[in-house]
Amino acid sequence: MCGIVGYIGEQQAYPVLIKGLHRLEYRGYDSAGIALINPEGTLSVNKAKGKVAALEALCADKDITGTIGIAHTRWATHGEPNTTNAHPHYSQSKNLALVHNGIIENYKSLRAEMENHGLSFCSDTDTEVLVQLVEYMQVSHECDLYTAVQLALKNVVGAYAIAILDRRNPDQIICARKGSPLIIGIGKDENGKAEFFLGSDATPIIEYTDKVVYLQDEEIAIMDRIGRMDITNLANVKQTPQIHTLQMNLDQLEKGGFPHFMLKEIWEQPNALRTCIRGRLNVVEKDVLLSGIIDHKERFINANRIIICACGTSWHSALIGKYFIEEATQIPVEVEYASEFRYRNPVIHSDDVVIAVSQSGETADTLAAIQLAKSHGAFCYGICNVIGSSIARATDSGTYLHVGPEIGVASTKAFTGQVITLALLGLAIAKEKKTLDEQMFHMLVDELQQIPDKMQWTLEHNKHIDQFAQIFTYAKNFIYLGRGYNYPVALEGALKLKEISYIHAEGYPAAEMKHGPIALIDEEMPVVVIAPKRGIYEKVVSNIQEVKSRKGKIISVVTEGDTTVKEMSDYCFEIPDTRDCFVPLLAVIPLQLLSYYVAVAKGRNVDQPRNLAKSVTVE
Numbered sequence: 052m053c054g055i056v057g058y059i060g061e062q063q064a065y066p067v068l069i070k071g072l073h074r075l076e077y078r079g080y081d082s083a084g085i086a087l088i089n090p091e092g093t094l095s096v097n098k099a100k101g102k103v104a105a106l107e108a109l110c111a112d113k114d115i116t117g118t119i120g121i122a123h124t125r126w127a128t129h130g131e132p133n134t135t136n137a138h139p140h141y142s143q144s145k146n147l148a149l150v151h152n153g154i155i156e157n158y159k160s161l162r163a164e165m166e167n168h169g170l171s172f173c174s175d176t177d178t179e180v181l182v183q184l185v186e187y188m189q190v191s192h193e194c195d196l197y198t199a200v201q202l203a204l205k206n207v208v209g210a211y212a213i214a215i216l217d218r219r220n221p222d223q224i225i226c227a228r229k230g231s232p233l234i235i236g237i238g239k240d241e242n243g244k245a246e247f248f249l250g251s252d253a254t255p256i257i258e259y260t261d262k263v264v265y266l267q268d269e270e271i272a273i274m275d276r277i278g279r280m281d282i283t284n285l286a287n288v289k290q291t292p293q294i295h296t297l298q299m300n301l302d303q304l305e306k307g308g309f310p311h312f313m314l315k316e317i318w319e320q321p322n323a324l325r326t327c328i329r330g331r332l333n334v335v336e337k338d339v340l341l342s343g344i345i346d347h348k349e350r351f352i353n354a355n356r357i358i359i360c361a362c363g364t365s366w367h368s369a370l371i372g373k374y375f376i377e378e379a380t381q382i383p384v385e386v387e388y389a390s391e392f393r394y395r396n397p398v399i400h401s402d403d404v405v406i407a408v409s410q411s412g413e414t415a416d417t418l419a420a421i422q423l424a425k426s427h428g429a430f431c432y433g434i435c436n437v438i439g440s441s442i443a444r445a446t447d448s449g450t451y452l453h454v455g456p457e458i459g460v461a462s463t464k465a466f467t468g469q470v471i472t473l474a475l476l477g478l479a480i481a482k483e484k485k486t487l488d489e490q491m492f493h494m495l496v497d498e499l500q501q502i503p504d505k506m507q508w509t510l511e512h513n514k515h516i517d518q519f520a521q522i523f524t525y526a527k528n529f530i531y532l533g534r535g536y537n538y539p540v541a542l543e544g545a546l547k548l549k550e551i552s553y554i555h556a557e558g559y560p561a562a563e564m565k566h567g568p569i570a571l572i573d574e575e576m577p578v579v580v581i582a583p584k585r586g587i588y589e590k591v592v593s594n595i596q597e598v599k600s601r602k603g604k605i606i607s608v609v610t611e612g613d614t615t616v617k618e619m620s621d622y623c624f625e626i627p628d629t630r631d632c633f634v635p636l637l638a639v640i641p642l643q644l645l646s647y648y649v650a651v652a653k654g655r656n657v658d659q660p661r662n663l664a665k666s667v668t669v670e
């Protein structure tokens with residue numbers, strides 16, 4: 052939630068910061084702001100409600116010179132989204148400006164304390180409390196900014212990633228983190244002069260440098276104009292930064308001719324999955340190799356239970372993973388909403404394997420679930436997309452999706468990447484435990500290899516969905532039905548539709564219909580049914596019949612060539628045949644396209660739906 056950008060060097064900071072904000076806009080977009088110290092030593096703060104474009108318009112006639120600056124794009128937590136609550140926030144004297152991502156839980160008591168000391172506040176935010184606290188420490192302890200930041204952070208409870216400027220020291224940015232991500236890019240400009248970049252993730256940095264340091268929890272960094280970077284922790288112990296090389300390129304952050312990132316990412320799926328399985332699936336030797344489990348085979352073989360923790364779309368892929376891993380390995384698998392798991396005193400044994408599934412690797416609840424599991428001695432495994440993310444670093448081992456950056460707020464390629472990675476994990480464990488007979492194992496390996504091509508076919512075959520999406524813009528509600536492996540697909544289809552088109556949608560196991568939801572069916576209700584000619588096909592056909600006899604509109608996803616369900620349907624999308632367990636990888640494609648085109652037809656901002664942000668780093 053919220054995006055932070057920073058720059059110090061010899062270049063003009065404004066263009067770097069604005070471009071960075073655009074790249075981070077997917078993290079929050081209700082207001083944006085920028086602080087710069089100009090060559091005369093003035094610390095200016097400009098803020099605007101709305102998107103980064105509004106900030107640019109505001110800055111068009113302002114002094115935007117300066118080679119040091121910080122900027123922020125916000126997803127409101129404390130205080131409504133308006134200009135006053137937008138970041139950066141000034142301190143009382145206006146000598147300091149600070150941007151913040153996270154939540155300061157004890158901000159009310161801190162604010163009351165400072166108000167008692169005569170300080171006044173102009174916003175409703177926890178962030179203003181933080182910058183005032185830093186200045187209060189600076190003045191009361193007569194110390195430098197770094198010490199003041201350290202003292203202030205020792206007094207706060209909560210999560211933060213911050214960057215702070217001091218008007219009186221235009222050669223230095225100080226930043227810190229706890230529980231919210233912050234990355235420092237180390238670069239050299241075209242004249243070979245040192246420069247530093249800051250970002251909530253790597254997207255605002257990659258254009259300038261691929262050398263980065265991931266700031267760790269409770270670390271504070273000082274970056275100065277002559278290329279010095281000092282990192283210490285809250286206990287004042289000097290840290291040795293580890294420099295990582297980013298594996299990302301700029302093209303991955305552009306729309307590449309597509310009108311939206313979401314559509315680009317939907318179409319990227321076949322190639323993304325090819326990259327995901329490359330080197331992991333060996334069809335010649337009929338083998339699965341996951342480096343993340345090589346050194347931990349015993350933990351998986353001896354696991355009494357696997358618990359998968361996730362949120363949102365990742366929770367849906369986890370549910371598919373549960374069905375597959377249980378079937379393939381005979382290990383019981385539980386799937387938990389991370390936000391529930393972390394607070395409900397769950398029973399966790401030291402021989403449990405706890406898997407976190409998260410695209411961003413930064414979801415606060417999923418991270419907290421992992422920390423809880425670790426404290427109980429469980430072995431923790433991360434399935435993340437973002438390399439170097441907090442969950443990837445907090446887990447004992449793991450597997451990256453390698454599907455490339457996902458920018459659209461609605462998750463698409465990360466979902467299929469997670470499903471296929473969980474399938475690889477299930478196969479890798481099954482191989483060690485010998486729970487699948489050889490013939491079945493080989494068949495699954497062969498079939499998995501063919502999925503990217505079948506996905507390509509599905510995309511080409513269903514491009515026409517745009518031509519009739521308009522028909523459904525009238526609908527106030529949708530129902531999605533599926534059984535077995537396709538029940539989570541129904542949940543995912545419904546989530547995609549509601550988050551980007553704002554049409555209410557619910558996913559159900561098809562047979563649950565008659566226990567209540569069937570009362571909702573009338574001639575107005577579109578019912579999307581995933582009905583491949585696999586598994587309990589006949590049962591699903593009966594469920595369709597139940598809807599039809601109540602005049603519901605049937606939109607079906609069927610196996611290519613199936614005429615039975617096609618004839619019962621008002622609209623029908625075909626997918627190629629594949630094994631039951633891999634159907635979700637194909638069936639979700641028409642549902643992604645349907646939600647995308649319905650949202651476009653309704654004039655929604657598909658990549659930046661209201662109230663949402665890509666990564667939820669607050670609870």
Ligand code: M6R
Nearest residue numbers: 363364365409410411414461462
């Ligand atoms: O980064 P994560 O996978 O941990 O994110 C979890 C959810 O916030 C995320 O999947 C969310 O539900 C998406 N907007 C769904 O499209």
